[in-house]
Amino acid sequence: MKRVACDRNVCLYCGTCVGGCPFEAMTLFSTWIEVDHDVCTRCGVCVKLCPVGALTLGEAGP
Amino acid sequence: MKHEVDVLVIGAGPGGSSAAKAAAEAGASVLLIEKRQEIGSPVRCGEGVAMDWLRELGIPPDQRWIAHEVDGARLVSPCGHVMTMDARRAGNETGFVVERDAFDRALASAAVRAGSDIWMRAMATGAKMVGDRMSRVKVDRFGDDVTIVPKVVIAADGFESRVCGWAGLNSRLALKDIDSCLQYRLVGIETDERWNDFYVGSMAPGGYVWVFHKGEGVANVGIGVGAHRLRKKGDVRMYLDRFIASHPELSRGRAVDIVAGAVSTSLPMDTTVKGNLMLVGDAARMIDALTGGGVVHAIRSGQIAGAIAGEHLQGGQPMDRYERAWRREIEDLLVRNYVAKEKAVNLSDETFDRIIGALCELEVSHITTGEILAAVAKVAPEFMAELEDLL
Structure with a gap:
């Protein structure tokens, strides 16, 4: 199943994806982003929103 | 506990x-x-602040957080018309670039x-x-x-x-009411540090590019792009890099700081x-x-x-x-500036050129966002009709 993944080497923890997520599926901690995969609809808005391109919607996850 | x-x-x-x-x-x-x-920290801001507004809020300027003082701001159209807003006339909406942290x-x-x-x-x-x-x-x-x-x-x-x-x-927020922003602090640029510059047009769809000077040869160069105009991963960075590459005075600079963030462009x-x-x-x-x-x-x-x-x-x-x-x-x-934004994001490059070109000719006595909008209503009434009531 497709999942949103954050590349920690790219992410600046700015919160743009968190505030822009239409489903409030994301949370900004001080140095990480958490995605609630049960709430996430894989719409891909966050992938486009991220100013630095740190997010990917791809095949991943356990 | x-x-x-x-x-x-x-x-x-x-x-x-x-x-x-x-x-x-x-x-x-x-x-x-x-x-x-x-x-x-990390900073998530272009760092331009209207000093008169801060004074009104009981916050006098302090050397600990002022990076640079400018003479005013310039609004640049896609084809290069420049409207200069001298601080002596621009009053309360230009002035200082701060160290936000x-x-x-x-x-x-x-x-x-x-x-x-x-x-x-x-x-x-x-x-x-x-x-x-x-x-x-x-x-x-x-x-x-x-x-x-x-x-x-x-x-x-x-x-x-x-x-x-x-x-x-x-x-x-609706996507049309979000701007995704990215900024580099560029060192070694060859720009005029007396002015803070705003570039509008399709190089920053649904937003604008800013060049806020922090001293000689140093500026925050950033972009905001309307979220509904983003098509794929990394678009915001692509737009900013493309703008800098097409401006030789900026492309000589190197980024010593990267700042990202978003702003809502909605009603409250x-x-x-x-x-x-x-x-x-x-x-x-x-x-x-x-x-x-x-x-x-x-x-x-x-x-x-x-x-x-x-x-x-x-x-x-x-x-x-x-x-x-x-x-x-x-x-x-x-509310007024929200209505103006809803108009501005749909203007073509040609219309921006026409409006800013005409504004250069106009004598605007006291330049605030409100005065600019009033002037725009004169030169491009078809775009600003709904705004008249709000000015």
């Missing part, structure tokens, strides 16, 4: 620190919590000096609602779980606010007070939709919320006065 407090302020940005200071000055016991380990630290320090407590690395993780009241707030303080029992909660948790949702307030929220909760600043969507500026509104709404919290605790005055109080001062401007 349980911790009782009169006023809990969530988020130590300009809005939160101003609220904490005002509530402490009104005699309340105040706890200000900040999830990060450093106030104001130092600025935010100064405001938080002022809150502490006024008597507020502050916890760093303290993140609100959830809340218990009893009816309309936020009776408990769960906080992770440097790894320890603490339950705060507040009489009043002021949410100043910014663009990505979660506190609104806990109280059942809808703060979700319909409800900003509920039970014992007040929302201030970006969390209440008080950002100016046209300019993307939010610092002064955050400070002012914070001051109002803090004072009202104090009066509520002392004399029992209802807190819903907050809604009317901040709207009386700020809402007209936010």
Whole structure:
């Protein structure tokens, strides 16, 4: 199943994806982003929103 | 662990620190919590601030956080028409480029000096609602779980606010009302540091590019792009890199700092007070939709919320006065600039060229955003008809 993944080497923890997520599926901690995969609809808005391109919607996850 | 407090302020940005200071000055016991380990860092801002507005808010200029003073601003059209807004005429909306981290630290320090407590690395993780009241707030303080029992909660948790949702307030934004922003601090550029420059047009769809100087050869060069104009991963960075590459005076510079963030370009929220909760600043969507500026509104709404919290605790005055109080001062401007933004994002490059070209010819005596909009209404009435009522 497709999942949103954050590349920690790219992410600046700015919160743009968190505030822009239409489903409030994301949370900004001080140095990480958490995605609630049960709430996430894989719409891909966050992938486009991220100013630095740190997010990917791809095949991943356990 | 349980911790009782009169006023809990969530988020130590300009809005939160101003609220904490005002509530402490009104005699309340105040706890200000900040999830990060450093106030104001990482910076998420272009750092241009209207100095006269700060003065009006009781914050005089301070060398600790002023980076650079400019003569004014320039608005550049896609084909290169330049409208110069001299500070002597531009009045209160140009002036200083600040060091936002130092600025935010100064405001938080002022809150502490006024008597507020502050916890760093303290993140609100959830809340218990009893009816309309936020009776408990769960906080992770440097790894320890603490339950705060507040009489009043002021949410100043910014663009990505979660506190609104806990109280059942809808703060979700339409994509057209979000700008995704990226900025480099470029060193070694060859620009005129007397001016802050704004570039509009299709090079920054739904937003603009800013060049805010921090000294000779150094500037914050950033872009905001409307979220509904983004097509694929990494588009914001692509637009900024493309703009810099096409401007030789900038492309010689090297980035020593990367800043990202987002602004809401929506109307403010319909409800900003509920039970014992007040929302201030970006969390209440008080950002100016046209300019993307939010610092002064955050400070002012914070001051109002803090004072009202104090009066509520002392004399029992209802807190819903907050809604009317901040709207009386700020809402007209936010609505006018929202309507202007809705117009501006749909203008073609040719229309921007025509409008800015015509503005260069006009004698504008006192340049504020309002004056510019009034002038635009004259030269391009077909685009600004709906704005006339608001000016």
